[in-house]
Structure formats: C-alpha cells, structure tokens
Amino acid sequence: MAHNDIGDLPLDDFRRTGHEIVEWIADYLENTEQYPVLSRSKPGEITAQLPDKPPVTPESLASILVDFQEIILPGITHWNHPNFHAYFSTSGSIPGILAEMLTAALNVNGMLWRTSPAATELEEVTLDWLRQLLGLAEGWDGVITDSASMSSMIAMAAAREAVEGLDIRTKGMAGADIPLLRAYISEQTHSSLEKGAMVLGIGQENVVKIPVDAANGMDVAALETAVLQDISEGKRPFFVCATVGTTSAAGVDPVPAVADLAQKHNMWLHVDGAYGGMAAIVPEKQYLFAGVDRADSLVVNPHKWLFTPMDLSACYTRHPHILKRAFSLLPEYLRSAETDAHTVRDYMDYGVQLGRRFRALKLWFILRAYGQEGLISRLRDHMRLAQLFGSWVGASPDFEGMAPIVFSTVCFRAHPQGVDDEAKLNQLNEALMDAVNQSGEIFISHTKLQGKYTLRLAIGNIRTTERHIQQAWELLQKRERQLWKG
Numbered sequence: 001m002a003h004n005d006i007g008d009l010p011l012d013d014f015r016r017t018g019h020e021i022v023e024w025i026a027d028y029l030e031n032t033e034q035y036p037v038l039s040r041s042k043p044g045e046i047t048a049q050l051p052d053k054p055p056v057t058p059e060s061l062a063s064i065l066v067d068f069q070e071i072i073l074p075g076i077t078h079w080n081h082p083n084f085h086a087y088f089s090t091s092g093s094i095p096g097i098l099a100e101m102l103t104a105a106l107n108v109n110g111m112l113w114r115t116s117p118a119a120t121e122l123e124e125v126t127l128d129w130l131r132q133l134l135g136l137a138e139g140w141d142g143v144i145t146d147s148a149s150m151s152s153m154i155a156m157a158a159a160r161e162a163v164e165g166l167d168i169r170t171k172g173m174a175g176a177d178i179p180l181l182r183a184y185i186s187e188q189t190h191s192s193l194e195k196g197a198m199v200l201g202i203g204q205e206n207v208v209k210i211p212v213d214a215a216n217g218m219d220v221a222a223l224e225t226a227v228l229q230d231i232s233e234g235k236r237p238f239f240v241c242a243t244v245g246t247t248s249a250a251g252v253d254p255v256p257a258v259a260d261l262a263q264k265h266n267m268w269l270h271v272d273g274a275y276g277g278m279a280a281i282v283p284e285k286q287y288l289f290a291g292v293d294r295a296d297s298l299v300v301n302p303h304k305w306l307f308t309p310m311d312l313s314a315c316y317t318r319h320p321h322i323l324k325r326a327f328s329l330l331p332e333y334l335r336s337a338e339t340d341a342h343t344v345r346d347y348m349d350y351g352v353q354l355g356r357r358f359r360a361l362k363l364w365f366i367l368r369a370y371g372q373e374g375l376i377s378r379l380r381d382h383m384r385l386a387q388l389f390g391s392w393v394g395a396s397p398d399f400e401g402m403a404p405i406v407f408s409t410v411c412f413r414a415h416p417q418g419v420d421d422e423a424k425l426n427q428l429n430e431a432l433m434d435a436v437n438q439s440g441e442i443f444i445s446h447t448k449l450q451g452k453y454t455l456r457l458a459i460g461n462i463r464t465t466e467r468h469i470q471q472a473w474e475l476l477q478k479r480e481r482q483l484w485k486g
C-alpha cells in the first residue's frame, strides 16, 4: 500500500461530504413528517441487506451515504418526528446537533481536568446554570452521565457509601457481617432503580416496592410500615427514591413526606426527575418540587425534555464528597500536579467510567441558543398542548382520561359508551394503539394502570405544534370508530 493510502481521508472529502451531510440534515429536519414515525422494518430485514463480512478495500463516502439512505433510514424510528408521542419524546435540536459535530471533531476525553480543562470547567458551569434554572440552592453539585439509569445507580452507590461502618468499597459484601441493606421505591418507580440495586449487590429482593395511591404517588403510610417492619427484623433501610414525573403516568410522589421519613430513619433520599424534573424550570410548576431541596441526590435528563440530543443525564447531589468517596481511585499513570494540589476536579472520580465524552458542549449550546425564556416558553407550550389534548379526551363520549395531567403526558383510553367489560376495553385499546402506530402517522405507547390498558401520549419534541396534536386526535377517533363500529 502506498504511503498516501494510510492516514485519514483527504480533507477535500470531508469538506465535500460534510456540506452534503449538513444539507441532508436540514432537509431531514424540514421533512421528517414524510417518514413513518415507527419504522416498518421487520426483524432481520436490515441485517439481511448488509454484507456479513467487513470490506477488505476502501469504499467511498458517497457509496456509504447511499446505503445510509437506502438501508439504514428505513430501519429508523423517527424520534425527531413531531408526532413521536411514545415513551417520552426527545429532540435533536439545531444547537444540539451542531454541538455534537464539534464534540466529534474535538474528540476530547474528559477523564481528568488536564485532558481538557474546558471539558471539565464547562461541565461545572453548565451544570451550575442548569441548577439555577431548576431552582436548586447553591451547594448542589452535578456530574453528567449517559443516562438516568447510570445517574441513579451512582447515587445509590453514594448512598451505600454513606452508611457508616460498612466499607463495602474495600471489603465487598459477600461474607461480611453486615445487615441486609434495603432500598424503597414505589410500584411506579422506573425499573432502572431496581437494575442499579442488582449491579450494586443490594439484590432485587431488597428493593421494596411501595404501593401507590389513586393519583399514582407513593403511599407514605405504607412506606413507613415497611421501613419499621424491616428495622424490627434487623435489616438496614438505606435508600429511598421519590419520583417527580413517573414513567407510566407522570405521577408525583409526595416528596416532603418521604423526606421526613428519610430523615427520621437516616436513609438517603434520591429524587428521580429524569422526565418531570425539567418542569422545575417553569415558575408555575415549581410547586411540584417542594421538598426536593431536602433530597440527597436528584437526576434530571436534558436528553428527555430539554431538547438535548442523546445522550445527557445530570446527576446532582448535595454530598459530592460522598459520591467521590464511592468512586475515586487514582492509579499512578493518572496522577497530575494539579490533581495532587487539589486545585481541580477530575470527573473520573465521580462515576464508573474513566473516559468521558464532552457532553457539556451541547448543553451549553442549548442553554445559550434558547435562553431561560425560550426554554420556559417551549416547556409551557408542551404542557398547554397536553391539557388541550386532555380536554378533547374529556369531552369525548368514546374516550376517557386515566390520570391527572401534570406535565406534558396524557394517559387515556378508548371507552365507548355503555361498555363496562374491562377485558374488552383492554383488547380495544391494544388494537387501537397498533392501528394508529401502523399508520405511520403517529407513534404512541401504552402502560397498565390498575390493570387497565392505558394509552400514553407524551409531548416533548421541539417541533411539535397544535396541528400535530390535532392530527393525532383525529386519527385516534377515526381508528376507534373503525375498530368499534366496523
């Protein structure tokens, strides 16, 4: 191979293809609605179109781009489609996409302050800006992770580290003479908390699921009973999670009452605001966050409802020294003068991973490009649209609301007049969801609330407007009539 065949591709290729890709992205964002939201791909269909061996000789960027459009794109479910209302919608916003390009170009690894001072300091600054936007007091300190699952897991690790006399970090759990550690969540808490407990050796059986009340919030009396029972059996309650904006029904746990109990029984209080936490930015929604200032840790996901491309989760804690105690480990080859002098922060000390992407850059672009006012008006509009959709559901004789609408998520179901057979209603709603999703026009998801098959319409994409919500509502009504009346 000639010398000029190794090294990176020529910059001319980058310029030409780079401009083409920017144009492609702009067209895509303009025309996302022309694609079916939910991919129509069948299992294995993408794989079957791809060679089963890697190419031996170089291929042109142009040919890769053709295959991207012809093979990959049909297998894409379009999260950036304004009628993506499943799970929780997300946005690849313009400032976010642009910043991702720069992040890739710099290819910084922010493991130490030294390995890119700007990556560390921008992470500190943007997380402090976000803290202020969320209305959290000074002293709350954050770290960026890839997901709420990871944020909650490191918070649970800090909680475990905070229990005196265990020293699990050094000795491990097996064979040690320690009480069973107990964590408390609600029946509606996100599964990631249980997964974190699995990873940390707490064990699924020691994650106690507390029932919820009619508004889908944790039943605090039941929590207290469970905690007292465990203490009487010699177990050690150490962690409780309250959620602001649950995944199924966007419910809110009674954080002040949970905080009282956490304080009384010396448990670490973690608040999961992966989705709902963002609403704290909106002044009239601040009341939902009463008591959060008493928590020990909090997770919010800018990649869910703050227009940040995947992925970026923020884990805040009032005890950064404990989080650091749980994770810091300094091998000789990572020592630096400034680390030894304690004048800087090395983010590798605040979580599992050593190498870290420069995620703060996109958050900085987003906070600046929209500003506090721009973020508030966008979140406010999503909540207005959810209320509007909820009012249509409420006024319809053939549909009903299934949970209070607190944020931008609507739980509802089809319920034709005079039908009271729950099994039939479950069937109808499952069929309705499949029908609207197969249309390619919208994508919604479901949950079960008190055993009832419930449809969820989540609003969170930056391009969603009233027209899209109307379109979703018309489609749901039309398909419901077809299914029910034939």
Ligand SMILES: *Cc1c(COP(=O)(O)O)cnc(C)c1O
Pocket (backbone or CB within 6 Å): 088, 146, 147, 148, 149, 150, 190, 192, 243, 245, 246, 247, 272, 273, 274, 275, 301, 313
């Ligand atoms: C989405 C969600 C999570 C998980 O978020 P990831 O970033 O995907 O790990 C956790 N908790 C709540 C309440 C969520 O809505």
